[in-house]
Amino acid sequence: MDEALLRSLIPGVLAVLVRRGADFAAAEDAVQDALVEAVRVWPADPSPGSRLRSSRGDPIRDPKGWLVTVAWRKFLDATRADTARRRREDLVDEEPAPGPVPAVDDTLQLYFLCAHPSLSPSSAVALTLRAVGGLTTRQIAEAYLVPEATMAQRISRAKRTVSGLGPSSARTAGGARGRFDRPGDVATVLRVLYLVFNEGYSGDLDLAAEAIRLTRQLAAAIDHPEVAGLLALMLLHHARRAARIAPDGSLVPLAEQDRGRWDTAAIAEGVEILQAALARDRLGEFQAQAAVAALHADAPTAEETDWVQIVEWYDELVRLTDSPVVRLNRAVAVGEADGPRAGLAALAELDGSLPRYAAVAAYLHERAGDLTTAARLYAEAARKATDVLERDHLTRRAARLNTRLHERPDADRPR
Template sequence: MTLRAVGGLTTRQIAAAYLVPEATMAQRISRAKRIIADRGLDRPGDLSSVLRVLYLVFNEGHSGDIDLASEAIRLTRTLLTMTHHPEASGLLALMLLHHARRASRFDAEGRLIALAEQNRSLWDTDLIGEGIMLLDAALARDQLGEFQVQAAIAALHADAQRVEDTDWGQIVDWYDELLELTDTPIVRLNRAVAVGEARGPAAGLALLRELDEDLPRRQAVEAHLRERSGDLRRAAELYVRAADRAGSSAERDHLLRCSARLHDAR
């Protein structure tokens, strides 16, 4: 309900974030409204829930609405000054490290640019430096949480001067830590990508076979790994299928361009 009323997200966007049907999320929001109407708000919210809401607001803004992402960062800064909790530091670090790449995520025509193809000279080194400083301070308190782990993964990407310099082995190690903290299909999907980069596409594809085929972005991940393995025909087909389920027009156009590129290469 906070995402809807405060963050301004649509019911469809919230449902996608929680991987549930839109009708199911609409029922949950209606139920939350009734509970609040009956009981009121007479106690502080749970910190982990607040962090989760801010994380989802940022993710939605990171997909295109820069003002929304900036607002999520502002609110997280405020929350950190109020709580001084290491997970609040971890979340702020994660946001800053992702936000540092905003200038390189789209070209002049508004087309999405994948991380591996971004011009890293456009990354905001001040934001990266602040993010890493926050992360180091949080990790030093030895109260590891999922946002600190995600920030550590983002920091490894930010630290690589070239995509070839990315320490995928260490990224896999951090995903192993993340699985211990929150074992979700999305974490396993992202870990499959990292394993595919660190140990070869066959290893990543083997992990994908353990995941539901209807999982969002699964087909896009499989397409990428199939392309790396040399199976260009299958990869091109999967890029098209992934485009049909893309969460935004920019993502859909990017996936269709990937498919067209492979068709031209064959």
Template sequence: MDEWRLRTLVPEVIAVLVRRGADFASAEDAVQEALIQALRTWPDDPPRDLKGWLVAVAWRKFLDAARAQSSRRDREWAEFDQPRGEVPTTDDTLALFFLCAHPRLSSNAAVALTLRAVGGLTTRQIAEAHLVPEATMAQRISRAKRTIAGTALDRPGDVTTVLRVLYLVFNEGYGGDIDLAAEAIRLTRQLVSLIDDPEVAGLLALMLIHHGRRPSRTGPGGRLVPLAAQDRSQWDTTLIAEGIEILQDALSRDRLGEYQVQAAIAALHADAVTFPETDWLQIVEWYDELLRLTDSPVVRLNRAVAVGHADGPAAGLAALAEVPQNIPRRDAVSAHLHERAGDLALAAELYAEASHAATSVSERDHLAREAARVRQGISCGGMSS
């Protein structure tokens, strides 16, 4: 059975039920039940019309659930349960993207609801991917559906919010039997087919380039490998080339956005045959462009790293001074720049402090190793200024 095809049908089937009068939460529940039945019966007896089968079964399950909760007169149900004719061919997936990324939802809720309603994942799969109990994820999804209850499917949405949610999905961890980065790419490809926007293409390009570098980012035991030490022969050059091609087309439309700029920076890293050959001057220029689009302290932090490579560690530290002290990873960047400037004692101290503040085990262990490495350098005769 084509699981990918099955998932792409989920938002279309939900939309059909909503158009027929079901509320979003009930429609989504009914489609999930239909999916479970499909996974159980299709391998032995697949229907010729996959979407039609899902619509019919999901609609029947919706009616069964509604009947169980309602005391409406038989004649009302007789009218409600009349044949509805052909299954519409219109695709309301874009409307569901917007609905699941509704501004009233928290980021966690929007991500979970998008994966379930648009991505077609089960609650168990989403829970395993996020490394939380299934009951916790079920509650999160239920609260999200209650939050957007009564929201019309035909109202325009904000594509910026949808892109933010998809990028959050991409940046989540990899757990369970679902690779969230690959799932985010799949959903973003779907969004590209639905909406003509260079920023949507820019996000897809960014994801593809980053994903192409994924094999070299961790070593044995999940050890974090920094960009400078990565084995570039492990990179998926096909994915990277596709991302760069999509990016070039998006940039040619002269409607620059932050995801296109981030993709351009990622492309410059991917273009370098070795780390020392990285075009840091051009990367700094793109970071300047990104700051004009979004004056984010995280962007300023990453720009300080680039400035440190382009113009030297002293210039990097000067740029870092413009970044607030409470920004995550600031101590790690400061440690890196101070080490390159020759202040090993301070660098070791900062690496250790950054390790204590790390939000993941892999990052914590990496920074602790960096602190130990620098301290060993000092003990072996390194000079501290």
């Protein structure tokens, strides 16, 4: 059984059922039933390039069409048995004839449905992984380190929420394509995909790689520079993955990473995608973030990083988002470009309760030579950290500085 092929077909099959009039929850259940049937009758390991055949020897010339036909029949069977049968008679009067599925790409609509603003971010992410990513409830639960029953309830609630938001409601709003292509809708989908990416690598599922796969799929369905910007950003960050963790399991900061372990092919692809997006002169926040990542990737060593240009890109991000987190990251860049005192001055303009504020302040004070303050702030940041690796890293930083201060009392001399 070609699992990759099955997973790539799921969003298109689900979208066809929704377009035909099935509510989202019933359609998703029917698609899952069709997948079970596919696992049962499709060959275990079709050889590359061969014509796909079922276990009975029948040719499967159109795998997507086969799945659509079986899923639609499963939906009809469930509908006929439902107490609301009379309200859905228009759906069951005539089953569409088997055959090739019309070349209509409904994937984009499905992305927007799963990222509907009525869903919480966690529910939108879970539903996207299930409906668009084709992952099982167990896989998603393990990735989020929650019980499978908990994740099943979350996904079920999300499906019920979006069940009335299919193409019929879009047409009422003035046309499905017009509604789903609004820039705000694109931004919502991209934020959901970025949330998936930032969940990292917990459980037996690499959510970062899964987010890249889904973003590639979205990029194939919609021509939008911010989609390209997000894909470039993910590739550039993911390229550094192998160098982020030391053999002992500790976190390796960007400046200390072995750049020879970075994935140069992913970096080259990310830069190429970013350049094409920037050439369209429709700058968005993901393109600007990717530009920062590209400048880090382009530097042969940490000392050769073009911090002046990075500050300029953060200025663009502040203009685009006015995000406190962006301003926090900008303070670090200013500290590198213009010296730690300038960075601390930029930091002083921000709210001290911001996440990672204490960690940034500690780093800038250490750069300025105020090791006593830096050690205290590293310890404070470690207490506030929610990520275990980050907490351990900050704790070691504080311990290292305290050791230096104990051994060399004159080490605490601001520079």
